[in-house]
Amino acid sequence: MRTLPEGISAVAPHKPGTMDLSPASRDPMRLPAPFSLISIVIMAALLLDLLPWDGVALITHPDFVLLALLYWAVHEPHTVGQGWGFALGLIMDVADSALLGQHAMVYVVAIFLAQLLRVRMLQLSVAEQALHIIAILAVSQGIGVLLNLAMGRDFPGFSILISLALGALLWPIINAFATIPRLRRRSSRVIS
């Protein structure tokens, strides 16, 4: 693998096998995400999480908000960071009637891991990214379980691991939803 000099990547066409480790790295074939798109995706995820989940679905449904946050932490690191995770975590704590700060901590740790892995993840295919997402979700899930055990609650069972797999399956879908509106079209180049 050879690396391009910093700064060139933004204008150079994307070649397979090239790697840019600068923090400003971005796929040049895509437009930067407008703030509206970022907030729409996160709002949609929040609405999905606010559905009246119950019973088995409650334990096994993936955390949509966390997935949306991870996507933007990987793709728009200058806009979405740990602060977003903290704020949305507090909202989810209220929504799930959990201890305040519990989701906040889990989300912040997950986004930190995404920030560590993002340059590596961007070089990989979406399926390979999903494997990284499983690892991140597993760590954050583990922290959540430990926090609850520390409060004297009981382990809800190993079916919570299903939510990790579902989260990984959702990763390509969330990719499609957030990426397709940003693909550079020929006509847009003419206009701008």
Add this chain to the structure above:
Amino acid sequence: MSAFQEPFFTRGPSPLARLTFFTLIAIAIMIADHRFQALSFARMGIGAVLNPIEQALMVPGHAFSRSVAYFSDQDRLLSENRELNQKILALAAESQQSRLILAEKSYIDALGQAHPRFAGNGLIAEVIRDARNPYARKIIINKGMAHGVTAGLAVIASDGVVGQVTAVGVASSEVTLSTEKDQAVPVMVVRNGLRAIAVGSGRDGTIDVPSLPLGSDIQIGDQVVTSGIDGTYPPGLAVAVISQVEKNPAFPFARIMAQPVAAVAHQRFVKVMLKDPAQIYPRPDVGLDDKKPTRDITITSKSSAQNANAARRDQRRGTP
């Protein structure tokens, strides 16, 4: 709006520094919420925004289940009606009796100047949904601060105690079920008046009755009702039936398990027991500052001090 405008170098604190910062704040918030219940206002504020959204999100599901239920409802309603009619007849005699007993009791209360601790009026609330938390046994009801609900009120259903209000929103509140781990209800055994504390076990909806010595008179099938001595739960509400008693001489306490009487997790409507502020059970007059009794005997002369000393000595010896 182009890729070139974004900052070339990352600025601000490093991710690790941010992680440390946010984690510390999160831990501080968790401690403040868990130990001191200091953040109920923040919870209420966020909840006030979220609740209407949640309500709106439940509409499609409700509409679907209603349209499905429409066709099966006719039969169900008829049979339910028949059952209810029979129940009314069965209960009529008892209700007449209880009215008489209530009248007698209020007469006795007035005689003894006892405080009727609970306003008979409660607030009927509908259960909106279970809390979305796989670790906790909580339900959300549709009455909140706007209706006069406060944290700590008891919640009952037609057949017994359901739980206690633990967090209040503007128009909804959160009820922790009596089967939730460490959720305690002061109870007594109907048969002999033995007082105990029923604590949710957190396992498959059962209730533990810990800290009863081996010799205590308790049997399988005993009815357990609220004793009312905590001032939270009105006395006499059915809580559980003892289902298992294990007396092992190796341990100081018997291991007692009970099944809750009310189907705590499957209620549609519950009643929040409101407290009349004028009739709240009087608490002992002990403030935080009064923990140490102050010595209010001011020694004015030697003789009075000696008298006081002598009186104290007498008390110690047990002589009058």
